Amino acid sequence: MSGEQKIAIRVRDLEVSYDDNRVLQNINFDVHEGEILVILGESGCGKSTLLRHMLMLRSPQGGSVHYGDIDLCQASENELDEIRRDFGVLFQSGALFKSLTLGDNVAMPAVEFTNLSKDTIEELVHLKLEMVGLGGMQELMPSQLSGGMQKRGGLARAMVLDPKVLFFDEPSAGLDPVTSASLDHLIITLNETLGITMVVVTHELESIHAIAHHAIMLGKNHPGILAEGTPNELQNSDIPRVRAFFNRERYDENHGVLSGN
Amino acid sequence: MAIRVEQSITFENAEAVYAELSGYVRDSGNQVVRFDLSGLGEIDSAGLAVFHRIHSNLRIDGRQIEFINIPDRVRQLFELSNIEHPSAGAVSPPVHQGELERIGQLSLEAASDFRDMLGYIGRVTLALIWSMGHPAKVRWGDVTRYVQETGADALPIVALMSMLVGLVIAFSSAIQLAQFGANIFIVDLIGIGVTREIGPLMAAILLIARSGSAFAAEIGTQKISEEIDALTVMGLKPIPYLVIPRIIATLLTLPLLTIFADLFGVIGGMIIAQVSLDVTPTIFIQRMAEAVSLWDISSGVLKSLFFAVLIAGTGCYRGMETSGGAMGVGRSTTDSVVSGIFLLVVADSVFVILFHFLGLSF
Known part of the structure; x- marks a missing residue:
């Protein structure tokens, strides 16, 4: 399905190091419009680092990240601010501002960046919360919400200005299977009905199978992309490390796949 | 008669469209206000919010809203945001307290704070004395x-x-x-x-x-x-x-x-x-x-x-x-x-x- 689709984000030769430690290298991939791209890999492989660089929260040591015609790595602060209006990000913890009510959290981008009236914003907040299943809870403080609800709240805030691209950092981390599944369902519904392009960082196998149109896998101790394809292609990959990940097996650099017990 | 919407409603023009549409709604005076969406152009969340707002206003007056000829794409959006059956308002209404009650509560809190503090001073003193006897444990x-x-x-x-x-x-x-x-x-x-x-x-x-x-x-x-x-x-x-x-x-x-x-x-x-x-x-x-x-x-x-x-x-x-x-x-x-x-x-x-x-x- 990705054949004729337009490319939303193009990453080329991205290179990232922390001090002398090369974390990412030769990273090349495209995010197509309207697709759900999953970035996966073992803990510590640089998934979240890649996401942070796609958002230009940190500048890479080399390479480019194009959104449309603009290279984010070369863009000025003002251009970046402009581009980030098209982006929505759900951080791992939801990152709701603890001093504001849920409703004020969600309203914040709309208050800052649009000239809608207070009443319209209130309705906007209401309907976004309704979309994520938190209808009627706008008066609650983040501390009164469970972890899963905080994430949904963070998602409502990320979506309030109708972003073209939504980024998710470990959306199902720390959630129970039921909540996690309903969040996956929400991601799919939003993608299908609103056509939002999505970039999801995760290592949850169930989520990957449920939501990914396309996936790239980063390798631990290997700063490049290990494998790329649909979840099914990856599961049947020739690379032992990739297969081990998808079949939940132990793996060791020297001995390959280790038997279960 | 239905109110025909023949434009896009987006973040840029939402307030203007709201003013226009709510004018029609006021003039129509019908118990059930119908919107014909067959000519609707682009609509984003701000557009949805406009319809939500009109709906809320009508509900307060005991009137109803109805949409006809909804394009498929828009229907999905409507369903996602639950426009027909929004959830009830705030979960917990704020509790009203009398002055006396508040004074009483504050006094109780102060008393319990004081008790906590005394307990803390006692525990610290004991721990200090214990530490003097066990300097290796410090x-x-x-x-x-x-x-x-x-x-x-x-x-x-x-x-x-x-x-x-x-x-x-x-x-x-x-x-x-x-x-x-x-x-x-x-x-x-x-x-x-x-x-x-x-x-x-x-x-x-x-x-x-x-x-x-x-x-x-x-x-x-x-x-x-x-x-x-x-x-x-x-x-x-x-x-x-x-x-x-x-x-x-x-x-x-x-x-x-x-x-x-x-x-x-x-x-x-x-x-x-x-x-x-x-x-x-x-x-x-x-x-x-x-x-x-x-x-x-x-x-x-x-x-x-x-x-x-x-x-x-x-x-x-x-x-x-x-x-x-x-x-x-x-x-x-x-x-x-x-x-x-x-x-x-x-x-x-x-x-x-x-x-x-x-x-x-x-």
Whole structure:
């Protein structure tokens, strides 16, 4: 399905190091419009680092990240601010501002960046919360919400200005299977009905199978992309490390796949 | 008759469209207001919000909304945002309290705070006594780190502030003293004033600002990130582990800081004595030996021992009381400084009165 689709984000030769430690290298991939791209890999492989660089929260040591015609790595602060209006990000913890009510959290981008009236914003907040299943809870403080609800709240805030691209950092981390599944369902519904392009960082196998149109896998101790394809292609990959990940097996650099017990 | 919508509704024009549409709705006066969406252009969330708002207004008047000829794409959006059956409003209505009830509640809270504080003082005292019997169990590594942070690192600011205060006091009194030809008494004023009160207070206030607040913030952050709970379940008591090393460190540093503050306060006074009153440093020091007794200095140092326990104890207590995330840490830090300074001044007043009645202030 990705054949004729337009490319939303193009990453080329991205290179990232922390001090002398090369974390990412030769990273090349495209995010197509309207697709759900999953970035996966073992803990510590640089998934979240890649996401942070796609958002230009940190500048890479080399390479480019194009959104449309603009290279984010070369863009000025003002251009970046402009581009980030098209982006929505759900951080791992939801990152709701603890001093504001849920409703004020969600309203914040709309208050800052649009000239809608207070009443319209209130309705906007209401309907976004309704979309994520938190209808009627706008008066609650983040501390009164469970972890899963905080994430949904963070998602409502990320979506309030109708972003073209939504980024998710470990959306199902720390959630129970039921909540996690309903969040996956929400991601799919939003993608299908609103056509939002999505970039999801995760290592949850169930989520990957449920939501990914396309996936790239980063390798631990290997700063490049290990494998790329649909979840099914990856599961049947020739690379032992990739297969081990998808079949939940132990793996060791020297001995390959280790038997279960 | 249905109201036909023949335009796009987006973030850019939402307010204008709302004004226009609600005008039609007002004019129509129908019980059920119909919108024909066959001609609808682009619609985004702001557009949805406009329809939601019109719907809410109608509901208040007991009227209804209906959409006809909804394009498929828009229908999905409508379903996603549940426009037909929105959830009920706020979950918990705010509780209204009478004045009396609130006063009662505040008194109960104050009483329970006081009880908590007494319990805390008791536990800290017991832990301190226990530590004296078991010096090997004290975390001396932490103690040295806190000595560095509360003591050595504070030297420059303590020196600067005490000297400035010494300068200011000497300068303000120099004019008065000169009028009476009592120039030499600048030494008595500075010597006794600085060693008994200014030195201990300056050192203590800076300790509150630099370290008491830091203790509250550190322990508060540990509290909200469940580190204190982790200590407790590992069988490590938070007070010996977190509070006692800090108290021991400040007990060691504050007396030294006090002597240091005394020294620089006197130097400040000495400078002014030379400049404004022609009292040379040699005369100043000679007179100082006559005017200032060892008790003046040691009473200040003695007080500082109590201040040290008070300041470290308050900072740690506020830290342990922290709740409610980043805001809570900010509140505890503020509280640690405010109540630290308050208790410091109260304690100092008690000492003044105590020394007076014991015949120790002459």
